[in-house]
Amino acid sequence: MSSTPIDIQPYPHARVIWSQFDSHHAYVIQPTTLVDPQRRWVWFTSCWHAVGNVIDTSPVQQSIITHRHYVTALLDSGFHVAGIDVGVPLGSPAGAEICRRFYQHVITAHNLNPRARTVFQSNGALIMYNWAAQHPDCVSHMLGIFPAVDLRSWPGLDRVCTGDVITYPEFRYPFSQSELESRLHDFNPIDRLRPLAAHHVKLFHVHGDADELVPIDQHSIPLQHRYQQLGGEIEIEIISGGVHADSADYYESNRARDFLLSD
Numbered sequence: 001m002s003s004t005p006i007d008i009q010p011y012p013h014a015r016v017i018w019s020q021f022d023s024h025h026a027y028v029i030q031p032t033t034l035v036d037p038q039r040r041w042v043w044f045t046s047c048w049h050a051v052g053n054v055i056d057t058s059p060v061q062q063s064i065i066t067h068r069h070y071v072t073a074l075l076d077s078g079f080h081v082a083g084i085d086v087g088v089p090l091g092s093p094a095g096a097e098i099c100r101r102f103y104q105h106v107i108t109a110h111n112l113n114p115r116a117r118t119v120f121q122s123n124g125a126l127i128m129y130n131w132a133a134q135h136p137d138c139v140s141h142m143l144g145i146f147p148a149v150d151l152r153s154w155p156g157l158d159r160v161c162t163g164d165v166i167t168y169p170e171f172r173y174p175f176s177q178s179e180l181e182s183r184l185h186d187f188n189p190i191d192r193l194r195p196l197a198a199h200h201v202k203l204f205h206v207h208g209d210a211d212e213l214v215p216i217d218q219h220s221i222p223l224q225h226r227y228q229q230l231g232g233e234i235e236i237e238i239i240s241g242g243v244h245a246d247s248a249d250y251y252e253s254n255r256a257r258d259f260l261l262s263d
Helices: 059-063 068-076 093-109 124-134 157-162 177-182 194-198 220-229 254-261
Strands: 002-005 014-021 024-031 041-045 080-084 116-121 139-145 202-208 233-239
Touching: 014 093, 024 068, 024 093, 041 068, 041 093, 041 124, 068 080, 068 254, 080 093, 093 124, 116 124, 124 139, 124 194, 139 254, 157 177, 202 220, 202 254, 220 233, 233 254
Parallel strands: 041 080, 041 116, 116 139, 139 202, 202 233
Antiparallel strands: 002 014, 014 024, 024 080
16 A cells, blocks of 8 residues: 555645555545544545545545535544545445455554544445444444445345446446345345444434435434344434435534544
8 A cells, every 4th residue: 555645635733645555545634733542533435525536636626525524523633534435335245345454454554443433425334334244343433424224225236236336346246136135134234233233333324304315214214223123322313304415414413523523
């Protein structure tokens, strides 16, 4: 993994280290004043929400940092922030494997806390939940923003298996639809919550009740019921009238910010 500072430094008192990890764009943002003594850190998926799209270096793209509200609070509290571009892997085995290797590299190279905190948006929930289900001792808090957590609802098992999604070829599922249906307990986030509950992983979702692409009653609400039945801790902040992605309330939630900073 090669690492160099990049020109875009969107946060005061922080340093963005831009890198390539297994041919994928990645970064770590280091706080440069206060550093958390526990060296806690937060992993953002999709990664661009924390730093803007650094591939397109136009001034407009540089200024678009959706999750600035959360990242600023984290950096001000001494947390590190990291991300890697894995496209839209839909929680696939190959996508989860590169997440595993990236996690291991980040905590080793930057001497970070072994229990990450994660922020994921929309389809990013599929890969983060599946990575966490395999490594529940490596995560403590998970914040989902209108998260897709059931492959059957979004994008649909037919689209997963045909590759009719925007993702890297190596991250597609190597199964037929019937094979995937018979193995949903291995790959569908909403069916893989038991390890997270057993390791006391805390969950928080921010989801709109008017989201037609990823309906709350097919994703966050049933996940909440299942997680609570397993004894897990979860909260949902429901955005009244919130449709998919189109509300500042998703990105400026003080409850979500406080959740990320909580013990």
